[in-house]
Structures are given as structure tokens and as C-alpha cells.
Amino acid sequence: MDPISATIGFVVGLIGFIASVVQVLDFVDKRREKQLAIERVEKGNPNQPAILNPKSQTPHRIDWGEAVDVSVFYGRAEELDKLTKWIVQERCRLVSLLGMGGIGKTSLSIKLAQQIQDQFGYVIWRSLRNAPPIQEILAELIKFLSNQQQTDLPEDVGDRISLLIDYLRSSKCLLVLDNAESILQPGALAYREGYEAYGELLKRIGGTSHQSCLILTSREKPQEIAASEGETLPVRSLQLTGLKAVDGEEIFHTQGLSGTQAEEVQLIDFYKGHPLALKIISTTIKELFDGNISEFLAQDTVVFGGIRELLDQQFNRLSELEKEVMYWLAINREPIGIAELREDIVSLASQSSLVEALQSLVRRSLIEKITSLFTLQPVVMEYLSDRLIAEVSEGIISGEREFLNRYALMKATAKDYIREAQIRFIIKPLAERLLDLLLNNKKIENKLTQILSTLRENFTHQPGYIGGNILNLLCYLQTDLSNYDFSNLTLWQAYLKGANLQQLKLVNVALERSVFTDILATIFSVAFSPNGKILATGDANGEIRLWQIDDGQQILICKGHTGFVRSVAFSPDGQLLASGSVDKTIKLWKVSDGKCIQTLQGHSDRVESIAYSSDGQLLVSGSVDQSLRIWSVHDGKCLQVLQGHTREVWSVAFSPDSQSVASGSFDQSLRIWSVNDGKCLQVLQGHTDKLRSVAFSPDGKILASGSHDTTVRLWSVSDGQCLQVLHGHTDRVLSVKFSSDSQTIASSSSDQTVRLWSARDGQCYQILQGHTHEIWSVVFSPDGKILASGAYDQTVRLWSVNDGKCLKVFQGYINAVDSVAFSPDGETLASGSFDQKVRLWALSNHQCRKIFNAHTQQVRSVVFSPNGEILASCSNDRTVRLWSVKDGKCLNVLAEHTHKVGSIAFSPNGEIVASGSNDRTVRLWSVSEGKCLKVLQDSTNQVWSVAFSPDGQLFASAGYDQTVRLWSVNDAKCLKVLQGHTGQVGPVAFSPNGQLLASGANDQTVRLWSLNDGKCLKVLQGHTNWIWSVTFSPDGQTLASGGDDQTIRLWSVSDGKCIYTLQGHTNRVWSVAFHPNGQTLASGSGDGTIKLWDVKTGKCFKTLIVERPYENMNITGVTGLTKAQIATLKALGAVEN
Structure with missing residues (x-):
């Protein structure tokens, strides 16, 4: 060589x-x-933050979100080649596509992602058009990239970004965020208020090493990109200009225009190759010049000055109806159909005229048609929104009413995320514009009040949106609406949920399509009517409520049960509704009028589940009495009693052919029974903890079960074999349901999530988050498009099964008083409520003298320090707060619990405060420093109650596992476990002499224990439902208890006899407390009242009422509301003369 x-x-x-x-x-x-x-x-x-790496990770997953169809795509070959090289070969981490509105950034981002998708394990496309908060976007991205495994997300945005970047490192991901200009302040090179964290996201994705890429489209370049981009750097930008002549000519040919190549090039040059402009002008040429480009060019055409100038020209040529359609499409902010548009428009000549207007706008490329729905391009939507805001603001200044009456600035009945976008892009900018013009809120309110006066004087009951718009604007401005008068007006689309409207006058008001605060207790069951138009809910107030799905309005309330309604079910023909309750009964109601037509009795304990047979002739029920019963719906007779379970039966279901019934029990087994003879056909075992829910697939082949062991199991009905075990939930599974096509399973859990699973392969493909507590029930709509969920947090949520978005939240106002406590000097009573407030009441005049308003969820317990200077409160928001009683200042926030905090107690010397939480811990805190001194861990027990012994040496805790535990305060060791209750233990209290401990439970008993040997001395029986509170009198001779049976009982400690049963509350009694003098007892109830009782006589001598949101709101003569809605308004304080 x-x-x-x-x-x-x-x-x-x-x-x-x-x-x-x-x-x-x-x-x-x-x-x-x-x-x-x-x-x-x-x-x-x-x-x-920890990154999950699921074993079943799919190698290639795509989620296109709201990406539009780009099958018709013009040009951009060079841009696609360059971007592909940057992302695939040169591995850029952050690429921005920049350009004016309508230039084609969105289409290019989709086409690019489609072309390079095979290079990535994950591809997700999301629009920022409605400016979602960054927490929502990060949650969506992380859940997608973790294959729906990562649900426990950190609250801190920075930690969430870190977690996202971990996934961008471990997998090759392509993220696309479109319309980033929506989160930027136009022309300010800054973010909208509250959206600054998006800048941190861009900075860290561009500046941190990983193997993924984020594509961002925007009209403006974010500062973070400008500061870090470069030709050879991993952050780059591509500025889009107009289409090339050859690509623009393709648009003309598609539109059927005629002209020479030179004329086509000239026209393209006029409009700078702007794709949207070329489409719009092509329709103009076709309509006005018969498609002849030459004739159009012969006119004195102005050179293109920008897309907004062109839109001005086009908009001014439209008919009034076409303009109205354009405005309504901008307001609705998502594709809508003809029916919704027809309902929106105040005065419409005919449906045919609307159809013609839509066809005309589509031809002109001013609106887009997606199947049978219509919407606007982002740049056109922004143009119309800006125009609407300008017209309305000028009208408010001048007193001109036309625009304010013709258009709803916010639609109260819209999907929640759409209404929130309307606030962000219409209401908020309008308020800001008015503030610029009028300088302060008071002047804005004065202008609105002047228009209101004019309406009342000259335009009573005029159809339109002006009244609702004024009320919505006043609410947004946080105006004190007490004594405002909207009488004799029309209030369309007024959103008044959560507003305080005390003293507001609404006499003879038309309230169509308006939304008010509802009353909802804990939701235990949800069910769709067979036609999918109505949702039924069963709640902890013993009520069944019916809701319209399309607008969320409440149409009926069924009252009659005396305990929780644990299960509801529609008959197959939709004429009847069945309900099962802890009052041991099943009731049948007429859906048409809410009347109870039958009460089925026979169970000896709580009814937990009911289900109809497919022909509607039979009803099956499952009970805590360990039995199932099959009933004849026709005459209410019990046909069979099915026995075999050895623990409570929590769930029952008919097979689709009604030949068999399935049941799930706390004995951890699933049983299948023959309906004909009541025999048990199969016993399915495999769960390792209590079984909570069962459901047949609609094709009858599969049975699903959910358990406290956190799993969902799928069973073959034919042979009883377990086909799959679905893992993912991190706490008890409470409900399982199949979709109507048997392809999807929904499960809900105490981990506060709903999961959607593929029945075919058992993979979780969607996690629905939003509830703040355990979710008791889920159900699919008959068409499978909507999922409803009901939860302990007193909300019902409607979800889109397709994309997992929350469409609507039914959220109730509950003014229940959860806790009461007397100050040591006996002059003040403290209360904590479901409305998140802590109140101090002066006992001298029985008035509320101070409100502490900082908790963000239900306040569970309040307690004074021994010296009376500090008040402690705990909440479902996971915090304990220490307040100065003197000035109301929050002294400390103790925030280390990871779940809701249900109970607190001061040590006798006042130096330590203890807290018990559903996170299974008790924490001991230093009052002076706010530091956690000790953590008492109980891995099996959600802690519902805590108490110190009088000498401060012992500490008691109780909770979910039916036991009471005694701890040493010094070394945090568990000294004794007191066993005897057969249900979950709620309250505990030490006797003043420290020799006894009292405990109450959901087994309906109070127990007295000897602290010397831990033996149960007495069992006090008399309550007929759960017991929520126990307390000793100061002299230790009397014990008070309160519970779900709406009564308080006073017991003699010496012999265990009931001295008095105090009645008067109309809802469960959450809390009882003795005055330091022992002569008065206070009780706090779910009915929103605090009652003061004379201990000697057992008589109530004073009732303190927590002010309700609609106190003395006058609704005499209102129209447009259902009887159920009017009843709810009255329950919240409204009055009729």
C-alpha cells in the first residue's frame, strides 16, 4: 500500500x-x-420535582387539540425545509414563528408538526387564543407527557416548569403553542398582567439542555426569545412574510379568478402576498367583478396598508345582519352552530336570512366553517373584539344604548372556560378603556347608573342585553350593589353566581338566561336522564336536584328524605327518578313535577346504591345491612332479598339484559346474582380492600369494579376471570362507569381526580382535575360526549370527554356553620363556616363584630387559646391560621399539611397547637414561632379529630379507621388504641378532670372511655345518624353531642342517660360548645345558624344567622326562573312581597 x-x-x-x-x-x-x-x-x-417514568409509556403519542384542518395549504416549501432543518437536524430547543395576523403562522405550525411528527415520541399542539393561565397549560403538557401518570403537581409555577423540562429531557417531545400574542400586551414587549410566568417558561426551555422542541407562534417576539436567539444557537426565530407569487396564484385559481400572470403578480404585490388578504379580496373580485382581476385593477385600488385596514373596508360593506353575526362569533370565541346564533340575536327577521348571511360571510373568507359550526380566524376575532369594545365604551360615555343592548359582553350560560375568556378579552379591556376615559371607578359606576335610570324611566321590559351587561360590569368593578334598583327591566345573561346582592331590587324583572348562586351540599350521586338533557344530583342535605344540561339551570328540587341521598337513577323511559338514602328508604319521584309517588321500605340500614332494570320494571338496592333487595316498580313490593355478603353492600348494577345483578361490598368481593331465583352465580375475588363501585359494560361482556385498594378491575362476565387491573389512582376508587359504546371507563377517587381508561387496553388516556375533594360519583351522558362528576367539595362538574375540558361547574353556596367556640371570658363566640370565613360574635348584643377572611376553602374548626388572645382556625385549604383576637390580624399561617385539616386544639398552657389532617398526620406546632415541633404519623388513618388532656401530657386523635389513639405529647409515641366503634370516629373530647374520654362515630353512638385502662365504660345510644361533635360541660357532669339527625343530646355522664334532646335545627349539627359558665350551649349547623340553648331547660333562647348572599333581595314578580330557582334564591335570603 x-x-x-x-x-x-x-x-x-x-x-x-x-x-x-x-x-x-x-x-x-x-x-x-x-x-x-x-x-x-x-x-x-x-x-x-419527581418525574414519573411509566412502564407502559407509548412510544408515539399525538394530541392535536384545537388544530385546524390544513389539507388545503399554499406554498411555504422553503420555510418548511428551513424549520425542519433547525428542529430535526440542528436540534433547536425553541423556535418562534413570527408575523402579522393572518399571515399563516397557525397553518404553518400545524403543517410543520405533521411533517416532522415521526421524529418525536410526543407531539402536542395547543392554542393560547383564550389566554389560559400558565398553570393550566403546564398541567396539560405534563399530564400528556407523563402518559397521564403525573397528577400530583406542585403548586409553584417554577417547580412545574422544572417538572416539564424533566420530561423534555427524558423523551423527545414536540410542543406547539399557538397565538402567543394573546398573553402579551400589544406593542409593549411585555406580558399581560398575571401571565409573566410564560416568560420564565420560554427562558428555561430555550436555555436548558434537553432533547425536545417548543414551537411558538406570535405576532410579536417575546423578550426572552429576542435575548437568546442566534443563527447558530438553539433558540431561533422565523419572520413570515407574504406568499410567493406562484403560491398566491394558486389561491386565485382555487377561487376561480381570471387574469394574466402579470395581473395576478400585480394583485399579489398589492396585498404583499398576505394569505388571508388574498382570500378575502378574491371573493370581492368574484362577487363585484365576476372574477375578472383586470377589471378590479382598473379601479383606484389603494395599496394594501395592513390586514386591519382591509378588514375595515370589508366590514363596512356588510349588511347589518352580517355585522351582527360577526360580532356574535367574536363574543362566543369558539365554533358555534346556527341554533345558538339564532338564540343570541335579539331581533332576527327569519332563519333563512341568518343562513344567507352566514353563507355570504363564508364566501368572503371572513368567517370559517368547521363541519356545521362557524367561527373566526384569530386576527379577525381580535379585530371584532376591539371594535365591539370601542363601540360599547363610546356608547357608555355618550349614553347611547344600541350596542350595549344588542350584544352580551359576557354570556352567563356559556361554558365556564368561554365565559372566563369573555371576561379576559371583553369585560376587562372594556373596564380598562372606561377607566382611561373616566379616570376612576366611581365615574364609571355613575355613567352606568345614569343609563340604568334612563332605562327604568323610558324602556322598561325592553328585550335585550343592556340590563345584564350593566349588572355584569358593576359586579366586575366590585360595586356595592345593595339598594341598586333594576326593577321592571330585562336582565339577560346576567352572571350573579358568587355575588353579594343584599337589598338589591329586582321587582318584575325578566331574568332569562341569567345565572345565580345555587345551594349544593356534598354530592353523593349523579345521573343523566335517558335523553341526556337533564342531570339529577343526590346530596348530603337529603335533596335531589334536577338541572338542565344546556344552560345549567336548576329546574326541580325533590325533598322528602331525612338523610343523605346516596344514589339516584332515572327509569329507562325518563318518567321516574329513584333515590336511595341513609334514612333506609328508597323513593320514587315523578320527573315532571318532583312529587314522591312511592316510598320503598324494608332495609334495616342505610341504602347506598340503586339501579333500574333495562325495562324499568324492577329496581335493585344495596344496603349497609349487607343485603340486596329487588323491588317491583309497579307496586313497590320487595320481590327478593339477596343475602351472602358479610359486610356493607355499597354498589349494585343490573346487567343490560336484566337477567343478573352485580354487587360490590366492603367484604372485598364482587357477586353476580340471578334475578330469576336470587341465587349467587359467581363470587369474584381479587381486590385487597373494600369494594366501592360496580358497573356492567353496555354490551354486557365486562364488569368493572372500583375499590379502596386504589385499583379498577375488569372482569369477564362469562367466566368471572379478572381481565385487567387498572393502576393509577393514589387513593380509594369511589365510582366506575362505562361509556355507552363500552369503549371507555371512567373512574373517580378520593385522590380528587377522574380518570378515563380505554376498555380495550386498560390505558389511562385522560385525567380530569378540578375537584378539591373526593369524587363520589361519575356518569357518562347517553351520547358519551359529556361526563358528569359529583364531589364532597359541593360541586358538580361537566367535562368534555373528547378533550377533557371542564365545560361547566355547578357550585353551591353553603353557609353551614362547621365549628363554634366560646372565648375563655365568655364574652365572644367564634364560628367557622363553609363560606371560608371565621366570625366573632359579641354575646352582649348577639351581633357579628368581626370577620376573618383569608381561608380559601371551608373552615373546619375554630378554637381560642387558653388566655383568649389568639384564635386558631383550620381549613380544607390545608392550612392552620393563628389570629389576633384583638385586632383581627393573621399572626401565622401553618402550611405543612398535604391534605385538608379537620381539627385543631391548643395545649392547656397555650404554647402548642395541634392539628389533625386527612394526610394521616397530627402535627404539633409552636404557637410563638409557628414551627412544626413534631409529626405524629398514622399511615392508615385519616385524622378527623384531635384533643389535649387537661394536664397536657396526653393527646387523642380519631378518624377513618374506627379507632381512637392516645399519644404521649413528650415523645410522640402511641400509648393506646381504643377499639369498639363500628364506624368512622369523628369527635373526641377529654373530661375536665382528665379521667374520661368521649368519642362519637358514624355508628350513631357516643362512647365514654376510662383513661386509666382504656376500657369502654358506657355506650350512649339515641342518635339516629352520624355524630359530628361531643363536648363536656365545664363541671364534667354533662356531655353534649350533635349530629346528622339534626338534634343535640345532653347526657348525664354519671349514668349515661339522655337528659334532653334539643330540636330546632333543620340540617345536621356540626359543632357544639359549652359556655365557660356551663349554663349555655352553642350549636353550629348546616342550616346556616348558630343556636344558643339554656342547658337547664333545653330551650333555644337565641338564633344567630350568618348573612346570606341574597339577604332581602326583592324578587317580587320576577319571570324567567323555575320554581326550583326561586326556592333557591329564597333559601339564600331573597324575599317576595
């Missing part, structure tokens, strides 16, 4: 060796990165 060849061979070999080494090092580096991610999970690195 000659020297040159040898040298060449050596060089080639060396290059190959170096390449191999680089490959090996790259492989090792990637393996190390992945290992570090795994180690973060295993070691629980506190400075780095």
Missing part, C-alpha cells in the same frame, strides 16, 4: 473511531440523564 493510501486509510479509520466514541458517549450521557431522573423519584430530591 502506498503512503498516501495508507494515510487516507488511517484518517478514515480515525474518523470512524471518533464517530463511534461520540456515539457511545452520547448514549452514556442519555442513559445517565434518564438514571438521574429515576433517582430523583427514588430519593425524593426535595429541590427537584
Whole structure:
């Protein structure tokens, strides 16, 4: 071999060796990165959020979100090539597509993502058009990239971004965020208020090493990109200009225009190749010049000055109806159909005129048609929104009413996320514009009040949106609406949920399509009517409520049960509704008028579940009495009693052919029974904890079960074999349901999530988050498009099954008083309520003298320090707060619990405050420093109650596992476990002499325990439902207890006899407390009242009422509301003369 060849061979070999080494090092580096991610999970690195790496990770997942169809796409070949090179070959981490509105950024981002999708394991496309908060976007991205495994997300945005970047490192992901200009302040090179964290996201994605790419489209370049981009850097920008002549000509040919190539090029030059402008002008040429480009050019056409100038020209040529349609499409902010448009428009000549207007606008490329729905391009939507805001603001200044009456600035009945977008993009900018013009809110209110006066004087009952718009604007401005007068007006689309409207006058008001605060207790059951138009809910107030799905309005309330309604079910023909309750009965109601037509009695304990047979002739029920009963719907007779379970039966279901019934029990078994003879056909075992829910697939082949063991199991009905175990929930599974096509399973859990699973492969493909407590029930709509969920947090949520968005939340106002406590000097009573407030009441005049308003969820307990200077409160928001009683200042927030905090107690010396939580811990805190001193861990027990012994040496806790535990305060060791209750233990209290402990439970008993030996001395029986509160009198001779049976009982401690039963509350009694003098007892109830009782006589001598949101709101003569809605308004304080 000659020297040159040898040298060449050596060089080639060396290059190959170096390449191999680089490959090996790259492989090792990637393996190390992945290992570090795994180690973060295993070691629980506190400075780095854990990244889940599910075993079943799908190698290629795509979620296009709201991406439009780009099958018709013009040009951009060079741009696609350049972007592909940047992202695929040069591995850019952040790429922005910039350009004016309508230039084609969205279409290019979709087409690009489609072309390079095979290079990535994950592809997700999201629009920022409605400016979603960054927490929502991060949650969506993380859940998608984790295959729906990562649900427990950190609250801190920075931690969420860190978690996202971990996923961008461990997998190759393509993220696309479209319409980023929506989160930017126009022309200010800054973010909208509240959206600054998006800048941090861009900065960290662009500046941190990972193997993924984020594509951002925007009309303006964010500062973070401008500061870090470069031709050879991993952050780059592409400024889009107009289409090339050859691509623009393709648009003309598609539109059927005629002209020479030179004329086509001239026209393209006029409009700078702007795709949307070319489409719009093409329709103009076709309509006015018969498609002849030459004739159009012969006119004195102005050179294109921008898309808004063109839109001005086009808009001014439209008919009034066409303009109205454009405005309404901008207001609705998502594709809508003809029916919704027809309902929106105040005065419409005919449906045919609306159809013609829509066809005309589509032809002109001013609106877009997606199947049978219509919408606007983002740039057109923004143009119309700005125009609407300008017209309305000028009208308010001048007193001109037309625009304010013709259009709803916010639709009260819209999907929640749409209404929130209307506030962000219409109401908020309008208020800001008015503030610029009028300088302060008071002047804005004065202008609105002047218009209101004019309406009342001259335009009573005029159809339109002006009244609703004024009320919505006043609410947005947080105006004190007490004594405002809207009488004799029309209030369409007024959104008054959550508003305080005390003293507001609404006499003879038309309230069509308006939304008010509802009353909802804990929701235990939800059910769709067979036609999918009505949703029924069963709640902790013993009520069944019926809601219209399309507008969320409440149409009926069924009252009659005396305890929780645990289950509701529609008959197959939709004429009847059945309900099962803890009052041991089943009731049948007429859906048409809400009347109870039959009460089925026979169970000896709580009825937990009911279900209809497919022909509607039979009803099956499951009970805590361990039995199932099959009933004849016709005459209400019990046909069979099915026995075999050894624990409570929590769920029952008929097979689709009604030949068999399935049941799930706390004995951990699933049973299938023959309906004909009542025999048990199969016993299915496999769950390792209590079984909570069962459901047949509509095709009858599969049975699903949900358990406290956190799993969902799928069983073959034919042979009883377990087909799959679905893992993912992190707490008890409370409800399972199949979709109507048997393809999807929904499950809800105490982990506050709903999961959607593929029945085919058992993969979780969607996690629905939003509830703040355990979710008791889920159900699919008959068409499978909507999922309803009901939860302990007193909300019902409607979800889109397709994309997981929350469409609507039915949220009730509950003014229930959860806790009461007397100050040591006996002059003040403290109360904590479901409305998140802590109140101090002066006992001298029985008035509320102070409100502490900082908790963000239900206040569970309040207690004074021994010296009376500090008040402690705890809440479902996971915090304990310490308040100065003197000035109301919050002294400290104790925030280390990871779940709701249900109970607190001060040590006798006042130096320590203890808190018990559903996170299964008791924490002891230093009152002076606010530091956590000790954590008492009980891995099996949600802690519902805590108490110190009088000498401060012992500490008691109780909760979910039916036991009471005694702890040593000094070393935090558990000294004794008191067992005897057969239900979950709620309250505990030490006697003043420290020798006894009292406990109450859902087994309807109070127990007195000896602290010397831990033995149960007495069982006090008399309550007929759960017991929520127990307390000793100061002299230790009397014990008071209150519970779900709406009564308070006073017991003699010496002999265990009931001295008095105090009646008067109309809802459960949550809390009882003795006055320091022992002569008065206070009780707080779910009925929103605090009652003061004379202990000697058992008589109530004073009732304190928490002010309701509609106190003395006058609704005499209102129209447009159902009887159920009027009843709700009255229950919240409204009055009729």
C-alpha cells in the first residue's frame, strides 16, 4: 500500500473511531440523564420535582387539540425545509414563528408538526387564543407527557416548569403553542398582567439542555426569545412574510379568478402576498367583478396598508345582519352552530336570512366553517373584539344604548372556560378603556347608573342585553350593589353566581338566561336522564336536584328524605327518578313535577346504591345491612332479598339484559346474582380492600369494579376471570362507569381526580382535575360526549370527554356553620363556616363584630387559646391560621399539611397547637414561632379529630379507621388504641378532670372511655345518624353531642342517660360548645345558624344567622326562573312581597 493510501486509510479509520466514541458517549450521557431522573423519584430530591417514568409509556403519542384542518395549504416549501432543518437536524430547543395576523403562522405550525411528527415520541399542539393561565397549560403538557401518570403537581409555577423540562429531557417531545400574542400586551414587549410566568417558561426551555422542541407562534417576539436567539444557537426565530407569487396564484385559481400572470403578480404585490388578504379580496373580485382581476385593477385600488385596514373596508360593506353575526362569533370565541346564533340575536327577521348571511360571510373568507359550526380566524376575532369594545365604551360615555343592548359582553350560560375568556378579552379591556376615559371607578359606576335610570324611566321590559351587561360590569368593578334598583327591566345573561346582592331590587324583572348562586351540599350521586338533557344530583342535605344540561339551570328540587341521598337513577323511559338514602328508604319521584309517588321500605340500614332494570320494571338496592333487595316498580313490593355478603353492600348494577345483578361490598368481593331465583352465580375475588363501585359494560361482556385498594378491575362476565387491573389512582376508587359504546371507563377517587381508561387496553388516556375533594360519583351522558362528576367539595362538574375540558361547574353556596367556640371570658363566640370565613360574635348584643377572611376553602374548626388572645382556625385549604383576637390580624399561617385539616386544639398552657389532617398526620406546632415541633404519623388513618388532656401530657386523635389513639405529647409515641366503634370516629373530647374520654362515630353512638385502662365504660345510644361533635360541660357532669339527625343530646355522664334532646335545627349539627359558665350551649349547623340553648331547660333562647348572599333581595314578580330557582334564591335570603 502506498503512503498516501495508507494515510487516507488511517484518517478514515480515525474518523470512524471518533464517530463511534461520540456515539457511545452520547448514549452514556442519555442513559445517565434518564438514571438521574429515576433517582430523583427514588430519593425524593426535595429541590427537584419527581418525574414519573411509566412502564407502559407509548412510544408515539399525538394530541392535536384545537388544530385546524390544513389539507388545503399554499406554498411555504422553503420555510418548511428551513424549520425542519433547525428542529430535526440542528436540534433547536425553541423556535418562534413570527408575523402579522393572518399571515399563516397557525397553518404553518400545524403543517410543520405533521411533517416532522415521526421524529418525536410526543407531539402536542395547543392554542393560547383564550389566554389560559400558565398553570393550566403546564398541567396539560405534563399530564400528556407523563402518559397521564403525573397528577400530583406542585403548586409553584417554577417547580412545574422544572417538572416539564424533566420530561423534555427524558423523551423527545414536540410542543406547539399557538397565538402567543394573546398573553402579551400589544406593542409593549411585555406580558399581560398575571401571565409573566410564560416568560420564565420560554427562558428555561430555550436555555436548558434537553432533547425536545417548543414551537411558538406570535405576532410579536417575546423578550426572552429576542435575548437568546442566534443563527447558530438553539433558540431561533422565523419572520413570515407574504406568499410567493406562484403560491398566491394558486389561491386565485382555487377561487376561480381570471387574469394574466402579470395581473395576478400585480394583485399579489398589492396585498404583499398576505394569505388571508388574498382570500378575502378574491371573493370581492368574484362577487363585484365576476372574477375578472383586470377589471378590479382598473379601479383606484389603494395599496394594501395592513390586514386591519382591509378588514375595515370589508366590514363596512356588510349588511347589518352580517355585522351582527360577526360580532356574535367574536363574543362566543369558539365554533358555534346556527341554533345558538339564532338564540343570541335579539331581533332576527327569519332563519333563512341568518343562513344567507352566514353563507355570504363564508364566501368572503371572513368567517370559517368547521363541519356545521362557524367561527373566526384569530386576527379577525381580535379585530371584532376591539371594535365591539370601542363601540360599547363610546356608547357608555355618550349614553347611547344600541350596542350595549344588542350584544352580551359576557354570556352567563356559556361554558365556564368561554365565559372566563369573555371576561379576559371583553369585560376587562372594556373596564380598562372606561377607566382611561373616566379616570376612576366611581365615574364609571355613575355613567352606568345614569343609563340604568334612563332605562327604568323610558324602556322598561325592553328585550335585550343592556340590563345584564350593566349588572355584569358593576359586579366586575366590585360595586356595592345593595339598594341598586333594576326593577321592571330585562336582565339577560346576567352572571350573579358568587355575588353579594343584599337589598338589591329586582321587582318584575325578566331574568332569562341569567345565572345565580345555587345551594349544593356534598354530592353523593349523579345521573343523566335517558335523553341526556337533564342531570339529577343526590346530596348530603337529603335533596335531589334536577338541572338542565344546556344552560345549567336548576329546574326541580325533590325533598322528602331525612338523610343523605346516596344514589339516584332515572327509569329507562325518563318518567321516574329513584333515590336511595341513609334514612333506609328508597323513593320514587315523578320527573315532571318532583312529587314522591312511592316510598320503598324494608332495609334495616342505610341504602347506598340503586339501579333500574333495562325495562324499568324492577329496581335493585344495596344496603349497609349487607343485603340486596329487588323491588317491583309497579307496586313497590320487595320481590327478593339477596343475602351472602358479610359486610356493607355499597354498589349494585343490573346487567343490560336484566337477567343478573352485580354487587360490590366492603367484604372485598364482587357477586353476580340471578334475578330469576336470587341465587349467587359467581363470587369474584381479587381486590385487597373494600369494594366501592360496580358497573356492567353496555354490551354486557365486562364488569368493572372500583375499590379502596386504589385499583379498577375488569372482569369477564362469562367466566368471572379478572381481565385487567387498572393502576393509577393514589387513593380509594369511589365510582366506575362505562361509556355507552363500552369503549371507555371512567373512574373517580378520593385522590380528587377522574380518570378515563380505554376498555380495550386498560390505558389511562385522560385525567380530569378540578375537584378539591373526593369524587363520589361519575356518569357518562347517553351520547358519551359529556361526563358528569359529583364531589364532597359541593360541586358538580361537566367535562368534555373528547378533550377533557371542564365545560361547566355547578357550585353551591353553603353557609353551614362547621365549628363554634366560646372565648375563655365568655364574652365572644367564634364560628367557622363553609363560606371560608371565621366570625366573632359579641354575646352582649348577639351581633357579628368581626370577620376573618383569608381561608380559601371551608373552615373546619375554630378554637381560642387558653388566655383568649389568639384564635386558631383550620381549613380544607390545608392550612392552620393563628389570629389576633384583638385586632383581627393573621399572626401565622401553618402550611405543612398535604391534605385538608379537620381539627385543631391548643395545649392547656397555650404554647402548642395541634392539628389533625386527612394526610394521616397530627402535627404539633409552636404557637410563638409557628414551627412544626413534631409529626405524629398514622399511615392508615385519616385524622378527623384531635384533643389535649387537661394536664397536657396526653393527646387523642380519631378518624377513618374506627379507632381512637392516645399519644404521649413528650415523645410522640402511641400509648393506646381504643377499639369498639363500628364506624368512622369523628369527635373526641377529654373530661375536665382528665379521667374520661368521649368519642362519637358514624355508628350513631357516643362512647365514654376510662383513661386509666382504656376500657369502654358506657355506650350512649339515641342518635339516629352520624355524630359530628361531643363536648363536656365545664363541671364534667354533662356531655353534649350533635349530629346528622339534626338534634343535640345532653347526657348525664354519671349514668349515661339522655337528659334532653334539643330540636330546632333543620340540617345536621356540626359543632357544639359549652359556655365557660356551663349554663349555655352553642350549636353550629348546616342550616346556616348558630343556636344558643339554656342547658337547664333545653330551650333555644337565641338564633344567630350568618348573612346570606341574597339577604332581602326583592324578587317580587320576577319571570324567567323555575320554581326550583326561586326556592333557591329564597333559601339564600331573597324575599317576595
